Amino acid sequence: MSLQEETFLKEIHKHQALIQRICHIYRDNAEDREDLFQEMIYQLWKSYPKFESRSKISSWMYRICLNTAIVTFRKPRLITTEIGSVPEPATETHDDSDREALYSAIRKLNDSEKAIITLYLDDVDNTEMASIIGISKNNLSVRLNRIKNKIRTLVNA
Structure with missing residues (x-):
């Protein structure tokens, strides 16, 4: 394996939670989240040499x-790489209805709103956001x- x-x-591995959080916000079911997770890893790998x-x-x-x-969009495609093992998306082990209500409300937002709230939930400072x-x-x-x-209204509806 290369450096x-x-x-x-x-x-x-260090930022796996970030990737999973985005998957959870942008996709409704576990299968779609896993597909999105894999696509994100692929896009990150493809773009990694350009990171400056x-x-x-x-x-x-x-x-x-x-x-x-x-x-x-959900497209069936097989992607194989030779970069070693990439972590599997974690599965939730407990039912947290408050968190699921929040994610459900977030899924109803438009794409730019989802992006902003995802960064906010990950404690990214406003300048960087x-x-x-x-x-x-x-x-x-x-x-x-x-x-x-908007989220408060959606959660309380």
């Missing part, structure tokens, strides 16, 4: 994963407040 492959796999370390790797991963979640999304920090704050209110 690049080894480094890539370490980053995937100008931003944090987690920010770069967010951009790739969010774009993949937004633009992919604005940079990832490509909007001003002030615009982000306004949109984030609107999204939170």
Whole structure:
């Protein structure tokens, strides 16, 4: 295994929760989440040689994963690589109805709202969030407040 492959796999393992969170927000069922997870890993691997370390790797991963979640449609395709073992998506071991109600509400948001709330839930600071999304920090704050209110309404409905 090359050094690049080894480094890539370490980053995937380190940020696996980030990828899974995006999958959970953008897909309704376990099979679709697993498909999306695999597609995200593939897109990250394909883009990894172009990563230039100008931003944090987690920010770069967010951009790739969010774009993949937004633009992919469920297509049957077989992808094989020689990069070693990639972690399997974790399965939930307990039923958390509050969390599922939150995810259900988030799934009803539009794609840009989902992207913003995903970053917010992962405790990304507003400056970095604005940079990832490509909007001003002030615009982000306004949109984030609107999204939170929209989620409250959806959860309480």
